[in-house]
Structure formats: C-alpha cells, structure tokens
Amino acid sequence: MKKIILTTVVILTSVLSISAQVIGKIFPDMQAESVEDKVVKLPQDVKGKYTLLGLAYSKKSEDELNSWFQPVFEKFIQKTNGLMSGFSYDVNVYFIPMFTGVNAAATGTAKRKAIKNVDPQLLAYILFYKGELKTYKEALDFEKKDIPYFFVLDKEGKIVYATSGKYLAAKMDEIEEAIE
Numbered sequence: 001m002k003k004i005i006l007t008t009v010v011i012l013t014s015v016l017s018i019s020a021q022v023i024g025k026i027f028p029d030m031q032a033e034s035v036e037d038k039v040v041k042l043p044q045d046v047k048g049k050y051t052l053l054g055l056a057y058s059k060k061s062e063d064e065l066n067s068w069f070q071p072v073f074e075k076f077i078q079k080t081n082g083l084m085s086g087f088s089y090d091v092n093v094y095f096i097p098m099f100t101g102v103n104a105a106a107t108g109t110a111k112r113k114a115i116k117n118v119d120p121q122l123l124a125y126i127l128f129y130k131g132e133l134k135t136y137k138e139a140l141d142f143e144k145k146d147i148p149y150f151f152v153l154d155k156e157g158k159i160v161y162a163t164s165g166k167y168l169a170a171k172m173d174e175i176e177e178a179i180e
Contacts, residue, residue: 021141022162027053027153028139032096032127035111040094040127043157050155050179051092052076055140056148057133062097065148067167069095069122075172077125091179095126100133152178 030042040046042053052072056065076089099107107130114126136142142149144164152161152175161178163171 022139022151022159025139025159026157027151027159028135030096030129030136031131032094032129033107033111034127035115035123042094043153046092046094046153047157048155049090049092051094051153051157052175052179053151053153054095054148055098055129055136055142055151056096057098057100057142058145060146061148064146064166065095065097068148068150069119071167071169071172073122073125075176077121089179093125095122096129097126098129098133098136100131104130150175 027043029044032040032042034040043051054065054068054072056062072093072095076091076093079088097110099105099110107128111128114123118126133142140149140151140162147165149164150162150171151159154160161175163174165171
C-alpha cells in the first residue's frame, strides 16, 4: 500500500512540476509541416484562438500520443448537429510528432504512413516537426522521451495548461477547463 501511495505521489509531483515550470511562458517558436507540406508556424499562426498541442519525440511516446486522437477529435474537432451544435469549441488542435537528429530523415516516410494509415478527418490536425530538440526540451521541460506532452495555449500563445502521458478522462477535463 505504501508503495502505491509513494508511486502516486511521485507521478503527481512530476506532472505538477511540468505544469508549474511552463505555465505562463510563451510557447517557443516552432515551424512544422502538414502532410501536404504546408508550413505552420507556432505560436504565430494560431494566435487569436485557444490551441491544444500534443508533442511526441520517440516511437513509444508517439504510441501514447495516438491514445489522444479519438477523444480529442470527439471533444474539440468533430462538429455536432442538432441540440448540441451550440456546444462545440473553436480551438486549434495539432498533434506533432517530432523528428530530431538521425530520425529527421524519416519525416517523409512518416508523412506517407500517416496518409495511408490515419483517418482522413484527422490528417489536417497532424503536423510534423523536423529539427533540433534542445530548445523545446529546455523551454517545455521535456524530461522523459517516452511520453507525449500536451499544452494549451491561450489566444496570445501563452501556455495556460500542461500535462503529459497517456490519455485520461481527468486530463481531458482539465484541458477543457483551461480552454473555457
């Protein structure tokens, strides 16, 4: 029992420290590309709307990033009709696999795989980053390479919420609160 409590405290402490260290900072400049090679400059191109970004820089973290696709799509992207149509969010959403170092050469292959394997409705929300990682590791407190990191930016590009890891409904609730 003590081991479970200790593990929970360690996990909560690490998640809270990630949040505390980046909340209030402007998201660092990043240039990423869509599957159609359209360049998106963050946070510049998303100013004026709240934005949810999910970043992953290893194969294992990419798998956990994928656990967010469907819930995020249903909550923030999918347009609802009928009585619920007034309850949709006007939010930018991007999932960003990051290709750095020797893996940067795999960006083209990853784009082709995405076109082939990802639901076409989601493709517009996937950006590919190719470049160095150091700036983002330092600015965004990327401690562990095997988990994805999520950031909610306000309309000016400032980080108002941060979390990491696999999808959990409680994390989605916190993201939703940050956006409202």
